[in-house]
Amino acid sequence: xxLADIPAHFIREVKAYSKRAHYERNAFRLSExxxxxxxPGEYASVIPGPPPTIILTPELLAxxxxxxxRHEVAHVIMWWSGVEKALIQEYGCAEAARPFVExxxxxxxxxxxxxxxxxxxxxxxxxxSARCVDWLCRQTRMxxxxxxxxxxxxxxxxxxxxxxxxxxxxxxxxxxxxRLPFWVYDRVPEPWQVLPGEVNxxxxxxxxxxxxGICTV
Numbered sequence: 001x002x003l004a005d006i007p008a009h010f011i012r013e014v015k016a017y018s019k020r021a022h023y024e025r026n027a028f029r030l031s032e033x034x035x036x037x038x039x040p041g042e043y044a045s046v047i048p049g050p051p052p053t054i055i056l057t058p059e060l061l062a063x064x065x066x067x068x069x070r071h072e073v074a075h076v077i078m079w080w081s082g083v084e085k086a087l088i089q090e091y092g093c094a095e096a097a098r099p100f101v102e103x104x105x106x107x108x109x110x111x112x113x114x115x116x117x118x119x120x121x122x123x124x125x126x127x128x129s130a131r132c133v134d135w136l137c138r139q140t141r142m143x144x145x146x147x148x149x150x151x152x153x154x155x156x157x158x159x160x161x162x163x164x165x166x167x168x169x170x171x172x173x174x175x176x177x178x179r180l181p182f183w184v185y186d187r188v189p190e191p192w193q194v195l196p197g198e199v200n201x202x203x204x205x206x207x208x209x210x211x212x213g214i215c216t217v
Contacts, residue, residue: 074108130204
């Protein structure tokens with residue numbers, strides 16, 4: 001497997017296991033649906049198994065939901081799917097592969113917190129648009145950035161991009177097969193005026209005086 005193909009392959013695996021778990025959104029119930037045990041311990045960690053086991057501190061165990069658990073579930077999915085083995089082979093050792101492994105597991109959190117059936121419902125209602133990002137935020141209590149990334153990277157073959165403005169400045173950007181004419185921290189008072197003519201942009205005001213923009217082609 002080529003290194004460039006691994007992220008998209010891993011996200012497909014995450015989506016497949018999410019579907020197998022009936023799109024369960026709560027992290028603890030998701031673990032149960034996938035047969036991943038959760039046990040108390042002094043330090044948070046994950047054991048491949050069998051059976052796969054997530055070790056949580058008492059503080060984490062006391063929570064009703066947890067992105068930390070979703071991150072560890074993503075590690076288990078990475079083992080099951082063979083992605084971690086492929087990354088270790090690519091980089092030569094586990095330590096060298098660790099940054100890429102951790103980045104992919106962090107990215108998987110959004111796909112487990114907003115599973116495919118929910119994203120599909122948002123797109124059915126509002127299309128791939130700024131309003132869909134707002135809807136995902138409200139449905140999942142994800143951050144604006146996380147909801148933006150979830151929508152933009154939902155389909156690796158799509159051509160789309162999005163950004164979040166704080167006043168006149170670009171705060172966050174997500175791009176998929178499309179390059180925006182500005183980047184994070186740029187001052188862009190009127191982004192709609194500098195976007196290429198072939199894009200179909202949409203904008204929506206969010207909480208905390210933020211504005212999200214979505215561009216599709």
